[in-house]
Amino acid sequence: MARALVSAIAEELGSIIASELRLTVSVKEEVQKLESKFRTIQAVLNDAEKRQLKDEAVKLWLDKLKDVSYEMDDVLDEWNTAMIKADIEKQKEKKKKKKKKRKLKLHRDIAHKIKELNEKFDEINKERETYGFELTRGIEEIERPKTTSFVDVSEILGRDKVRNDLVSILLGKRSVEERSPHVISLVGMSGIGKTTLAQLAYNDHDVKSQFEKRMWVCVSEPFGQCRIAKEILKSIEGQSPDMTSLQSLLDRICDQIMRKKFFLVLDDVWNEDPTLWEPFRLALRYGTQGSRIVVTTRKNIVAEIIGSVDMINLEVLSNEDCWLMFSKLAFCDKNPEEHKQLEDLGRKIAMKCKGLPLATKTLGTLMHFKRSREQWKNVLDSNLWELEDMGRSLFAPLLLSYYDLPSPLKRCLSYCAVFPKDYVFFIDELLFMWMIHGYIDSKANMEIEVMAR
Structure with a gap:
């Protein structure tokens, strides 16, 4: 969740800097500093979110980061609201002097709040250096097939x-x-x-x-x-x-x-x-x-x-049934050469599921979208497998699937956690709620909408 939140804020700060808005020098400098810090933090969050599961200190650090990020989110909401009001007022006939005073006050208020957040971020940044987090080598693009492939999983193998x-x-x-x-x-x-x-x-x-x-x-x-x-x-x-x-x-x-x-x-x-x-x-x-x-x-x-x-x-599936279920999902649209190239890694990944059908289905679906041997090996060697005692092998596959999502989709998924267990979602209603919270908009991020459906 932290990674998705920080990513969204960093993008919004970047868009403010790149926009044609007339910012005072002090406001622009503070926004640029904050945007740079968010980008720096963003590069280590993949490692930090994994490590928080076993390291309480890292979890507390992430909680601090999220608190400051939410504060920044509020400031950006305030900024955007003020800009909308300014556009409306621009269309009305008012004295130029009055408008100028109002705009200067807005800049001063925003600059003051951003400066305070910059100071809080300095402290978080210093703490970050003590943990020695791994840097993420850029955001991996998940290649989705252009045509949707439906797999019949109604047959429960081994049951x-x-x-x-x-x-x-x-x-x-x-x-x-x-x-x-x-x-x-x-x-x-x-x-x-x-x-x-x-x-x-x-x-x-x-x-x-x-x-x-x-x-x-x-x-x-x-x-x-x-x-x-x-x-x-x-x-x-x-x-x-x-x-x-x-x-x-x-x-x-x-x-x-x-x-x-x-x-x-x-x-x-x-x-x-x-x-x-x-x-x-x-x-x-x-x-x-x-x-x-x-x-x-x-x-x-x-x-x-x-x-x-x-x-x-109910007992766990046999290793062979587990492999059959996994391969049915992971290789459903791959050619024989790809199957041959990836089968050895696939069998090892299927073994990690320890016979749990849900874990097997989750990992099979995840690997369906991965083509290269390097991508498959990254999943097999993930340190999340060290958490398999938590939830008897189910926890790690679900986390792997979650961390593989693009940042905007992570934020959308995390939002669903505010609803009670067994809540019945209506897709159009959920999409509308994502939109009003700024997670997606009516034109962009159409991939999220398609995936949700």
Whole structure:
């Protein structure tokens, strides 16, 4: 995030210097000094952002940098607003003397604020020298293919058996006598493919024809009883109910599933409090025999609390399945010669994913856009792999993918972090928010818009 912010500010400072605005000598000097310092800092941020993950002192230094950068961002906003006002006033008939006084006051105020920021930056620059950061050798341009290549990844490699087992349980082929509804839990670490497996089962043709009602609810945290009840009803009725009482919502659910065979997926469940689950358990008993609930969770205790009859613990993919998934994405539009030249590095990168489907998919997609052997070797030798213990190999691939983004796109992605988990984005609305924050504009950065879509 710091790199994207500093990059945007450095560009804006540069554009002010290069513009036809009539700056006083003092203002222009201060802007030039600050722009030079931002450019200097920008050259080491790639290394600093990686090192902050293991070095608390570097993290604190980056926090200081971000604070000053946000202050500078505010000053630039103030400057731009003043310029817009000045343009409007120019069109009105006013006394020249009054205009001149106003402009001089603006220059003095801006110069004073920029001078203060320059002093703060001097301190940050001195601290930078103590860390010995590596310089970035220019910003790497990511070459995107001119035509979009879609890859079918609906087939989950190495999951045929577990998928067939899950479908068999849903269809009742393995049950003799069971409680109703029959609860199946898919348990495993982050990125193992729990949600994808549930989606495949949910959309299976035989499964769809077996149930009268199908509902999908993303639970996550916190476990809001009314929110979850509303989501269940929304899946059934196609619209969110206007009721606010949990009892009223549960009564409505009972009416909807009464004597009907239903299939409910509760995705990403974390709640370990059985008292929060109990009202749902009682309400869902009104479905007919053969109804099913699939729960995806990272915790065995959640599967137990929710009353699972079957618990499927998902294991990592084999090395060969991991390689097949990776190569399917990374080499989908490369010619046989490129495949041959890069395969040895690709196999080593796939091994780094430690059998996690999400990590494999992330790295495969990242390498799809890299053509040279040097680019592939840079990924393989990245020091981010040293962080693989954090998140069991998932953390490093996601960070590699993030750091590979162009600076403007990093800033757009970081902005999305202000929204709550499982927030449903509307692309046009998100693009508009990026525009009003100055991350993109209506004409430039069209690549970001295309990628977002």
